[in-house]
């Protein structure tokens with residue numbers, strides 16, 4: 001067994017734990033909306049057609065903000081198709097996912113769903129096939145109290161009060177050649193700046209997100225952020241980051257070190273934003289909305305959209321089954337997001353239901369939790385107060401993709417009111433148990449309240465509708481406080497949470 005020594009001090013605060021770090025994403029893609037969150041015929045559905053079994057799981061997951069309606073879908077979306085009497089709504093081809101959208105779920109249904117789920121909406125506008133006017137129309141529909149054509153249309157459709165949506169994404173992944181209406185950084189930067197400027201004429205207090213890179217291996221990464229921010233700096237608050245290329249492609253060591261790459265991504269975007277800030281003599285900082293992140297097995301058959309003459313409604317798409325190692329990586333990516341809470345002000349696990357998701361459903365049937373559900377739910381529930389810097393002195397592992405990484409990665413949060421501390425840890429070793437010793441002396445007199453670990457001798461175990469509970473985070477009895485330190489043993493390929501009071 002190896003040993004890792006951690007130190008924390010309440011004086012070294014990175015920033016507040018942000019509710020919005022625990023956001024998620026609902027796209028019109030596959031079965032995320034239809035037979036995911038919305039299925040009027042389902043036995044548990046409410047008067048809106050929302051699956052209440054799914055709503056219960058969303059609440060247990062602890063998700064805060066939900067981004068909608070895409071994703072690649074938004075770049076061809078006409079939001080007007082999804083409002084008004086359902087019988088009069090048109091079915092449309094969704095070019096992004098080679099599907100048909102019946103438009104029985106739209107902006108009003110989404111807003112009713114967010115109210116019921118108790119989550120904050122984050123709305124994206126189409127800057128692929130559409131532009132400033134359509135973004136303004138949607139904003140008028142959602143946020144103007146009444147007395148105008150579109151705000152009165154909303155009222156006629158049943159929503160008397162404006163939705164007051166605060167966070168808006170100015171398009172989606174506009175750097176990606178796959179995107180409908182893909183643009184150069186110059187083209188997108190100008191359009192995003194003008195859209196933002198016009199939207200602020202309606203509501204100056206919006207929080208606006210410009211599109212950053214679709215991942216840090218894009219050929220335009222860095223230059224894209226720089227050019228886009230040169231155009232938009234004064235008009236936006238956040239720049240987005242997306243990443244999915246974390247998968248176990250046979251190199252499990254590198255996969256378990258994926259968070260090292262997320263650290264690099266965040267640091268690079270923050271540095272680029274700060275360089276634009278300096279060159280432009282701006283006062284405010286631009287922060288990051290990490291509004292799509294997850295493990296995604298993109299080469300698997302379930303990620304291939306339909307083709308040819310097939311344009312199905314709600315096909316099975318991107319329905320990845322996550323195993324224990326995937327959950328450890330998801331837990332570690334959350335550690336990275338929290339560690340960067342000074343610059344990551346919002347994040348969305350993509351996506352919420354069925355599509356690369358922590359929650360799965362059967363049409364007409366059961367809903368269950370994937371392995372990735374657990375580290376997310378526990379972190380969302382127990383990360384409280386402020387994020388503290390953690391100094392890690394651990395054995396170093398060599399990885400092919402990301403070079404040398406610490407065998408143990410960790411982040412700590414502390415509630416300044418109560419002094420209670422939560423510690424989130426991963427052991428990235430494939431074979432070695434690690435003994436962690438965390439120096440507690442600067443944190444006062446604390447005892448272990450709870451310690452749970454997610455691991456399994458077979459890290460390829462996945463949950464199914466028939467068995468979603470054989471492998472769950474389990475009590476880790478090795479945790480205890482002695483001589484001013486927390487001691488805990490971490491099995492190989494594991495995620496652990498220790499709470500101290």
Ligand code: AHR
Nearest residue numbers: 070071072073172173350
């Ligand atoms: O989340 C799946 C897809 O991944 C989204 O539609 C897109 O934005 C990203 O490429």
